[in-house]
Amino acid sequence: SKAKLFDQNTDVKTSFKDVAGLEGAKEEIQEIVDFLKNPEKYTSLGGKIPKGALLVGPPGTGKTLLAKAVAGEAKVPFFSLSGSDFVEMFVGVGASRVRDLFKQAKEKSPAIIFIDEIDAIGRARGKSNMSGSNDERENTLNQLLTEMDGFGTNTNVIVLAATNRADVLDSALMRAGRFDRQIFVDLPDIREREEIFKVHLKPIKKSENLDTDFLAKQTPGFSGADIANVCNEAALIAARQGKKAVDKQDFLDAVDRIIGGLEKKNKIIT
Ligand code: ATP
Numbered sequence: 001s002k003a004k005l006f007d008q009n010t011d012v013k014t015s016f017k018d019v020a021g022l023e024g025a026k027e028e029i030q031e032i033v034d035f036l037k038n039p040e041k042y043t044s045l046g047g048k049i050p051k052g053a054l055l056v057g058p059p060g061t062g063k064t065l066l067a068k069a070v071a072g073e074a075k076v077p078f079f080s081l082s083g084s085d086f087v088e089m090f091v092g093v094g095a096s097r098v099r100d101l102f103k104q105a106k107e108k109s110p111a112i113i114f115i116d117e118i119d120a121i122g123r124a125r126g127k128s129n130m131s132g133s134n135d136e137r138e139n140t141l142n143q144l145l146t147e148m149d150g151f152g153t154n155t156n157v158i159v160l161a162a163t164n165r166a167d168v169l170d171s172a173l174m175r176a177g178r179f180d181r182q183i184f185v186d187l188p189d190i191r192e193r194e195e196i197f198k199v200h201l202k203p204i205k206k207s208e209n210l211d212t213d214f215l216a217k218q219t220p221g222f223s224g225a226d227i228a229n230v231c232n233e234a235a236l237i238a239a240r241q242g243k244k245a246v247d248k249q250d251f252l253d254a255v256d257r258i259i260g261g262l263e264k265k266n267k268i269i270t
Helices: 023-037 039-043 063-074 083-089 094-107 134-150 190-201 212-217 224-240 248-269
Strands: 007-009 052-056 078-082 111-116 157-163 181-184
Touching (some): 023 039, 023 052, 023 063, 078 083, 078 094, 083 134, 094 111, 094 134, 190 224
Parallel strands (some): 052 181, 078 111, 111 157
Antiparallel strands (some): 007 078
16 A cells, blocks of 8 residues: 555634633634734735744643644644654655655645654754655755755744754754744643643533542643543443443542553653
8 A cells, every 4th residue: 555645634624612721822822823823914015934843842731733723723724744744754865755744835835844763864864763764865855954944934834843852953953044943842730730621521521510620730740642531431341331421439549540551651761
């Protein structure tokens, strides 16, 4: 079967309402929504619309969600790809695939290109990553830089990229006119966890009014993705027991399961 180069969504339904917490990041990225909606407002005064922004933060904190919400808010197509899939799937043709991607995005502009795990492509050149395919990766990275430099100020394609390893990125990526803006997307604090629970509790059939403040207190260190998992897991636990609705104990059991999973993961890493 033919591997998919990237996903294309021309009718994104995600909006800032779906992104709980992250007020600072939303405020910063709102500007990009505005650029996409009213480019002339900026270019008419001689300003250059930014070509890229880097979303930096730990896994599962909503970077992809936020990028998608930008497309949804601006009502523009969302082209997305994962850096690690890309490097693995397109050995020998990475650079030409990058060209294809930008060509299609430009045809549909204004548009957002989202590159998840950009570090897989954008690791500093000349540093081995043990995968052996460094030349290939460098070609892909060089093509990405070429594309970003190449598109004019009125192309209206903005590239958002996500990473949790900004420290390993090639500094050429951060140069002016490329990913020259960084937006930090951090783990949620207790109030933000409560907001995230509210979002993910919505579709759940609850047996009682669940205290979101209590749930937020039970989940220090959890990411948004972990919280989404807790809500889903709680529903599965309740269903497994033949319950008609999800109760507080199901949530506590789900929290335990997720903590168990996180501990296992950390053991493998350290
Ligand atoms: P990764 O670095 O692992 O790719 P990410 O930062 O891109 O992670 P997302 O893929 O956006 O994280 O988050 C995964 C899921 O977690 C989202 O689809 C959403 O369900 C939930 N989630 C994460 N953060 C939030 C948030 N701030 N508000 C609501 N839901 C969230």
